[in-house]
Every structure is written in C-alpha cells, then in structure tokens.
C-alpha cells in the first residue's frame with residue numbers, strides 16, 4: 001500500500017539521532033572494583049566512564065556524598081599495554097598519522113610516556129623532565145589560539161597549567177600545523193601514553209589525576225581508579241580489592257516525537273479508524289526491527305495542521 005511506504009521514508013530521517021549524555025548513579029555500598037563492575041553491568045550499563053570535564057562535573061553533582069568511589073578505569077601495567085592518546089578530550093590518536101623522529105619512539109630513558117617536539121619531529125621522553133610547552137586556547141582571545149609558555153614544567157604540570165589557564169596542551173595535527181606552533185623547539189605537546197582502560201572498552205583519553213605518578217601508569221598494586229569527591233573529584237589509584245562505594249552509568253532512553261500528516265492514496269482507507277492506525281504502528285515497529293533498531297512506538301494526537309501536502313516535523317530529545 002502506498003501510504004505505509006511513504007511513512008517509512010519519513011521515519012528514516014530521524015534514524016541516526018543519538019544522545020551522548022550518560023546518566024550517573026552513585027551506589028553507596030562498599031564493594032571491590034570487580035564486584036562493583038558486576039553490579040553496574042547487571043543493573044545499569046557499566047561502571048562510570050568519563051569523557052571530559054563536563055562529564056566529570058555531572059558525575060560529581062550526581063551525589064552529595066564526599067567520599068572516595070570507584071569509577072570504571074582499570075590499569076594493565078606493562079610496557080606493551082601502553083597506548084598513545086591526545087591530551088585534548090575527543091580527539092582520536094591515529095597511529096598512521098604521526099611525526100616520529102627516525103628511531104623514535106624508543107623508550108631510551110626507561111619508560112618514556114610523554115611527547116617532546118623539536119622542529120615538528122616527535123620523540124618519546126620521560127614525563128618528569130621539565131620543558132617549555134605550548135597551550136591551546138579555544139576562546140581565541142585576540143585571535144591567538146596558541147601560547148608558548150616560556151618556562152619549564154614536567155608534562156603533567158604543563159597539562160594542568162594549560163587546562164587551568166587555557167584549554168589544553170596543543171593537540172592534533174591540525175593544531176600542530178598552525179604557523180604559530182611551528183616555531184617551538186623542545187616543547188611538550190599534548191600526547192601521552194598509559195595503560196589505563198575504560199571498563200566498557202571506550203578509548204577516552206580524559207584523565208583527571210590528583211597525583212602525577214598516576215598519569216603514567218598504575219602503581220603496581222593500585223590498578224583501579226577512584227574519584228575523590230572531597231578533592232574536587234580528582235582521581236586516584238587504589239588496590240582493586242579494597243571495598244568502596246562506586247558510580248555506575250547508563251544511557252538514557254532516546255525519545256523522538258515525529259509529527260506525521262497522513263494522507264491515503266486509496267480513498268477506501270479510513271485514517272480515522274483506530275484499527276488502521278494500529279496496523280501502521282505494527283508495520284513501523286517491524287520495519288525498525290528489520291533495521292536492527294529496538295523501538296517502542298505509540299501515537300499521540302497533536303493539534304491538526306491544515307495542509308494538503310505530506311509533511312513531517314520532528315522533535316528529538318533525551319528522555320530525562
């Protein structure tokens with residue numbers, strides 16, 4: 001029938017809308033990290049993941065308790081488990097787009113987990129050494145996005161400086177290609193590697209450590225991460241067998257309101273008949289299932305809009 005096909009096409013437009021916000025749940029029961037993970041996976045989605053400072057603030061605000069609580073971050077110590085990340089949240093590090101000096105990275109000085117740039121070429125370097133560094137400021141005040149800081153700090157200190165006074169350490173090839181960045185020699189830039197992994201497998205590069213040693217690796221026996229709510233939520237590492245409260249997360253339901261104006265090519269189809277309307281609903285649900293999308297549909301009658309042409313208006317929102 002003509003009219004049902006027409007509806008599917010309209011629905012297709014709203015298919016790809018996704019809601020990025022995670023909802024955090026504080027669980028005030030003491031559990032080991034593994035037990036907490038099991039609890040979250042059974043009752044929510046997983047232990048809490050945090051992708052940037054906005055997420056971090058929302059996690060903090062989801063409880064009034066000032067305690068130390070597990071988050072979904074676990075370290076797997078060992079040189080081979082390290083992975084490179086850009087410091088700026090949301091940028092994906094691509095192993096194919098790197099500018100290593102020949103012979104680098106080489107862990108020449110032991111564990112070299114931070115990135116030093118000289119004449120555009122990269123070397124891995126121990127994070128505890130002090131160098132000048134370049135900050136990126138997204139607010140572009142006075143048309144200036146990049147700031148060479150003319151004194152020396154360790155890499156973690158430099159990251160903290162940039163995040164507090166600007167946005168982050170300079171991150172991503174697009175930023176590095178800016179003419180005002182090219183001048184820097186022997187400067188820290190926003191690349192690091194570590195062995196921390198998110199419980200749900202995401203590759204978020206965001207780290208919010210209180211103690212700089214944690215940035216580089218879990219301390220041998222402390223391979224699970226906590227947020228210290230009495231220290232502005234800064235993270236620490238702890239022995240996974242300790243029992244602590246924890247944060248779970250889940251993804252809110254996605255709710256779409258789609259306005260459809262129905263018209264039938266075949267005049268014998270009565271669009272006011274609830275049975276007809278219900279058949280259409282069932283067909284739509286089946287169509288979504290065939291596409292691998294699990295949906296629950298219902299009709300809501302909206303004020304009529306007088307219009308002879310076919311149209312659809314969409315409203316999309318994250319359900320609270």
Ligand SMILES: *[C@@H]1O[C@H](CO)[C@@H](O)[C@H](O)[C@H]1NC(C)=O
Pocket residue numbers: 020021022051052053054055090
């Ligand atoms: C932080 O991450 C969330 C999702 O993880 C995203 O919706 C939000 O836009 C991000 N905020 C910033 C400032 O990047």
Ligand SMILES: *[C@@H]1O[C@H](CO)[C@@H](O)[C@H](O)[C@H]1NC(C)=O
Pocket residue numbers: 038039040042043
């Ligand atoms: C899920 O939550 C219920 C209570 O809310 C709890 O009894 C149950 O043990 C939890 N699941 C796991 C695996 O911990």
Ligand SMILES: *[C@@H]1O[C@H](CO)[C@@H](O)[C@H](O)[C@H]1NC(C)=O
Pocket residue numbers: 094095096
């Ligand atoms: C990197 O290059 C390899 C081989 O050229 C390719 O198979 C892979 O998909 C590339 N990875 C990314 C992230 O582009």
Ligand SMILES: *[C@@H]1O[C@H](CO)[C@@H](O)[C@H](O)[C@H]1NC(C)=O
Pocket residue numbers: 142143
């Ligand atoms: C910033 O740059 C734009 C053009 O690139 C220019 O029109 C504007 O005046 C500049 N603003 C400042 C504060 O320098």
Ligand SMILES: *[C@@H]1O[C@H](CO)[C@@H](O)[C@H](O)[C@H]1NC(C)=O
Pocket residue numbers: 150
């Ligand atoms: C950096 O500071 C030193 C003195 O500490 C000064 O001699 C030098 O000119 C400065 N460089 C830049 C680029 O400002």
Ligand SMILES: *[C@@H]1O[C@H](CO)[C@@H](O)[C@H](O)[C@H]1NC(C)=O
Pocket residue numbers: 157160161162164165
């Ligand atoms: C921010 O900049 C000020 C002035 O340069 C400096 O004193 C302060 O230490 C910086 N913040 C951090 C976290 O380094």
Ligand SMILES: *[C@@H]1O[C@H](CO)[C@@H](O)[C@H](O)[C@H]1NC(C)=O
Pocket residue numbers: 137138139140141142144165166167
């Ligand atoms: C850098 O960004 C911060 C906000 O992140 C802003 O308050 C500050 O004024 C900016 N400074 C410069 C020099 O652009």
Ligand SMILES: *[C@@H]1O[C@H](CO)[C@@H](O)[C@H](O)[C@H]1NC(C)=O
Pocket residue numbers: 201202203
């Ligand atoms: C995370 O990165 C690794 C290595 O770059 C890759 O194999 C993996 O598929 C990524 N995981 C996700 C969820 O993107």
Ligand SMILES: *[C@@H]1O[C@H](CO)[C@@H](O)[C@H](O)[C@H]1NC(C)=O
Pocket residue numbers: 220221
């Ligand atoms: C780490 O654990 C091992 C045995 O599991 C123990 O011998 C060692 O003392 C622990 N180290 C620290 C710093 O707690």
Ligand SMILES: *[C@@H]1O[C@H](CO)[C@@H](O)[C@H](O)[C@H]1NC(C)=O
Pocket residue numbers: 305306307308309310311
């Ligand atoms: C009727 O449909 C046309 C074409 O889709 C549209 O431009 C117009 O705004 C609609 N009128 C009303 C009242 O919604």
